[in-house]
Amino acid sequence: MAEEQAVAQDQDNQPGFSIEKIYVKDISLEIPNAPQVFIQREAPQVGIELSNSASAVEDGIYQVLTTVTVTSKVEDKTVFLIEVAQAGIFQIRNVPQENLEIILSVTCPNILFPYLREAVSDISTRAGFPPVLLNPINFEALYAQQKQEQAAQANGSTTH
Template structure:
């Protein structure tokens, strides 16, 4: 019997792996009326957990400053466990670098906004991210080396 195995791509679990909030200049920072400068740094990585199971991790650091004074610093690691089976090897890397981050990003965005609001500040609304472009850019850099 020549039975065709169907590709499997499923989300097993989404979770916040790490969350950090710092307000080093509280309580006086709450008296500031200037609009802060927001700096957002986003990164990602993945690892194999078991045969066909992968953890994908998005990490964001959001820093808000007024001049040189830090209003707040938030770091969030949003993770997901994905099951990928019967998929050609050349398609797994794009799934881990594009598909999985696209699924995780709304959760990361919500975690950042929520923690910033709970800290007493207006929410930080992160703009959508083009993970496909980031993936291809990183791949091109890796292929050069």
């Protein structure tokens, strides 16, 4: 009996990661200059902005949000604007704090990105435009860059 409790207690302390739910938290499409944009012949310029955030929902449960804004313009006129916030709820247990940040900033966005990519492509197609295919994102490199910027800001603020 005591051995079973020790085994159960040992399992309770094991690191754990699971996907609880993946969902679209927010989605938006704007075509402010329709129907004129559909008869234009000029190729639009497409801009993409991406962001990540994470928040604790309860002990060991986190929501990660990967948000993209896709803006298509011809000169100064917006052809379309697509915003998608792809969310996931993840259970992360018994992970050291220094590893938790990497999981929330790299692992979880890597899981969410294919869903985000599909949503953006689907919306652009349904709006009457060619599909917008987001290029793969290296979330590890983005995380490293963000850490370097934070370190530079911290060093810069201590010298003033």
